[in-house]
Amino acid sequence: MAIDIAAVMSALREMAIEEGVRIAEPGILNFHQEVLNSIHRYGRTHKLEIMMRYKLQQHDLFSDIDLGLKMLAKRKLDLQPSKILNITQIQKLFSDLTREQG
Amino acid sequence: MKTPEPIDISYFPGCSLATTARESNQSLIEVCRSMGYRLAELNDWNCCGSSSAHSIKSEIGFHLSSRNLSLAPKGIPLLVACPSCILHLKQAQNRLKTDEAARAEYEYRWNRPVDLDLEIIHFFELLGAKTNVLPELPLNGLKFVPYYGCMLARPPELRHEKNYYGLLEKLLSSYGASPITWSYSSRCCGTFLSVAKPEVAEPMVNQIIKNAVDSGAECIVTACAMCHLNLEIRCTLKKKIPIFHFSEVLSLAFKTETKKEWFSRHLVDPMPLLRSRMLVA
Numbered sequence: 001m002a003i004d005i006a007a008v009m010s011a012l013r014e015m016a017i018e019e020g021v022r023i024a025e026p027g028i029l030n031f032h033q034e035v036l037n038s039i040h041r042y043g044r045t046h047k048l049e050i051m052m053r054y055k056l057q058q059h060d061l062f063s064d065i066d067l068g069l070k071m072l073a074k075r076k077l078d079l080q081p082s083k084i085l086n087i088t089q090i091q092k093l094f095s096d097l098t099r100e101q102g
Numbered sequence: 103m104k105t106p107e108p109i110d111i112s113y114f115p116g117c118s119l120a121t122t123a124r125e126s127n128q129s130l131i132e133v134c135r136s137m138g139y140r141l142a143e144l145n146d147w148n149c150c151g152s153s154s155a156h157s158i159k160s161e162i163g164f165h166l167s168s169r170n171l172s173l174a175p176k177g178i179p180l181l182v183a184c185p186s187c188i189l190h191l192k193q194a195q196n197r198l199k200t201d202e203a204a205r206a207e208y209e210y211r212w213n214r215p216v217d218l219d220l221e222i223i224h225f226f227e228l229l230g231a232k233t234n235v236l237p238e239l240p241l242n243g244l245k246f247v248p249y250y251g252c253m254l255a256r257p258p259e260l261r262h263e264k265n266y267y268g269l270l271e272k273l274l275s276s277y278g279a280s281p282i283t284w285s286y287s288s289r290c291c292g293t294f295l296s297v298a299k300p301e302v303a304e305p306m307v308n309q310i311i312k313n314a315v316d317s318g319a320e321c322i323v324t325a326c327a328m329c330h331l332n333l334e335i336r337c338t339l340k341k342k343i344p345i346f347h348f349s350e351v352l353s354l355a356f357k358t359e360t361k362k363e364w365f366s367r368h369l370v371d372p373m374p375l376l377r378s379r380m381l382v383a
Contacts, residue, residue: 002258010160017158031298035154039166043148045117051297064300067335074367076122076331085146093165093211 030057040094043084048077108140111228112180114170116187117149123327125364126347130183130225132360133352139228141181144173150190153294164204165211167194171220172212179221181228183349185253185326188224189260195222196259225349226266226325229273234355239278241355242379246274246346247282247319249310251329252290270323270348277355284317286310291332300336307336315341320375323351334369344372354381 016023023029034054038045051068055061071077084090111134119127134141147170149155151163167190174180182188197204198216205216248270256263267288271281289310292303311333314322321344324330333345345368353362354376362382365372376382 002261004258006257010157014158014160025299028295028298029158031294032154032158035152035294036159036162039149039151039155044120045149045152047117047121054297070369071122071335074369075124076367076369078121082120084148089169089211090148090166093169094162097159097162097165 027054027058030054036094038081040091041083041087042081043087043090044082046078046081048072048079049081051077106138108135108138110178111139111141112144112174112178113141114144114147114150114180114182114187114191116147116182116184117152118184118327118331122331123347125367126183126327126330126349128360128364129347129353129362130349132358133349133356134181134228136353136356136358137228137232139181142175144170144180147173150187153186156190163190164194164197165207167191168198168204168208169212171195171198171217171222172208172214174217174220176217176220179223181223181225183225184328185224185251186328188222189253189257191222192260192263193257195220224264224266226269227264229269229352233273233276234278240357240381241274241277241279241351242381244274244279244351244375244379244381245282245318245320246279246323246351247284247314247317247321248274248287249314249322249324249326249329249333249345250288251324251326252288253326253328255288266325270325274323274351274355279351279355282317282319284313284319286313291326291329292336293328293332296332296336303332303336304338307333308339311337311339311342315339315343319343320379321346321372323348337370342370344368344370344375346372 031054034050035045038050115127131141148166151166155163155166171194198208199218208216250267254266275281292306296303323346325348330345330347
C-alpha cells in the first residue's frame with residue numbers, strides 16, 4: 001500500500017496548528033491565512049490585496065514594490081477583486097466550519 | 103462543406119488563469135475554438151482553495167472544490183487547465199465517491215445531488231493523440247525545454263489517472279519545434295513561497311532558468327500558470343529567456359486567427375525571439 005507522504009504532512013500540520021504548537025515560520029501561516037481571508041471575502045483570491053496585507057504584516061512593504069508596479073503595468077494584478085455572486089454560501093461555509101472547530 | 107457544430111464543454115479557469123495568467127486563458131480558449139470546442143465558463147465558480155486552504159484548513163478546501171463540482175452542468179465534461187486546481191477538484195470528487203457523509207453534506211450545502219459521473223478533464227486530454235499530420239512545420243525549429251513543474255505529479259490516490267509527461271515534447275515537435283532534454287522539467291518553482299519567502303524561491307527559479315539557458319534552449323514552455331509567473335518574476339539572472347504557456351505556443355502551431363496581443367503581457371519580452379523565428383509578423 002502506498003503512503004501519501006504529502007497527505008500525512010498536511011494532517012500533522014493541521015493538528016499542530018489546532019494544538020497551538022509554536023510555529024517555526026509564522027510568516028508562512030500568515031500568508032495562508034491571508035489567502036483564506038481573501039476567499040472568505042470574495043470567493044476568489046485577490047492577489048494584490050493578499051500580497052499587500054501579507055507584506056504589511058511582515059513589516060516589509062518595500063521589497064517587492066518594483067515587481068508590483070511591473071505586474072500592474074502588465075495588467076497581471078487587478079486593482080479590483082473579482083467577487084462571486086453567491087458569496088453568502090462561501091461565508092456560511094467558513095462560519096460553519098470555524099464554529100465546528102471551536 | 104458545412105462546418106461541424108462545436109462541441110460544448112464547461113470550463114473552470116481558476117484564479118490564476120482569470121487574473122495573473124490571462125494570456126494563458128485567452129490562448130487556451132482560442133486553441134480550443136480552433137479544435138472545435140466551445141468552452142462555457144462555470145457559472146459563479148469560486149477558488150478551489152489553492153495551496154493555502156489545503157495546507158491549513160483542508161475541510162474548507164474540500165468544500166470549496168466541491169461547490170465548483172456542484173456548478174458543473176450534467177452530461178458534459180468539465181475542463182480544467184491549472185494543474186493545482188484539477189488536483190483539488192479530482193481529490194474532492196474522489197472523496198465524494200467514497201464518503202457517504204461528505205455526499206450528504208454536499209447535498210445539504212449546495213442543494214443538489216452529487217454527479218459522480220462528472221468527467222473532469224485536463225486540457226492535455228483534449229489534445230490526446232493529436233499530432234501534426236501536415237507537411238508544414240509552423241514552429242520553425244523553436245528550441246524549447248518543456249517544464250511541467252510538480253503539480254502534475256499524481257498523489258497515490260490519483261495514481262490511476264492519466265500521466266501527461268512527454269506530451270509537450272511530442273506535440274510541439276510534430277509542429278516543427280525542437281525539444282531539448284534537460285533535468286529540470288519537474289523541479290518545483292517555489293510555488294507560494296514566491297510571495298511568502300522570495301529569498302527561498304529566487305535561487306530555485308534561477309537554477310531552473312540557468313539550466314535551460316545552458317542546455318541551449320531559446321525558451322521554456324510551461325504546463326502551469328503559477329510556475330509561469332514564478333519563473334518570470336523571480337529570475338534575477340542577467341541572461342533570461344522567454345517563458346511561454348503551452349497554449350500560447352499551440353496557438354502559433356495551430357495558426358489561430360487572433361492577433362495574439364497577449365504576448366505583450368509577458369514580463370520577459372518574447373517578441374524578439376518570436377520575430378527571429380518568424381512566428382509573428
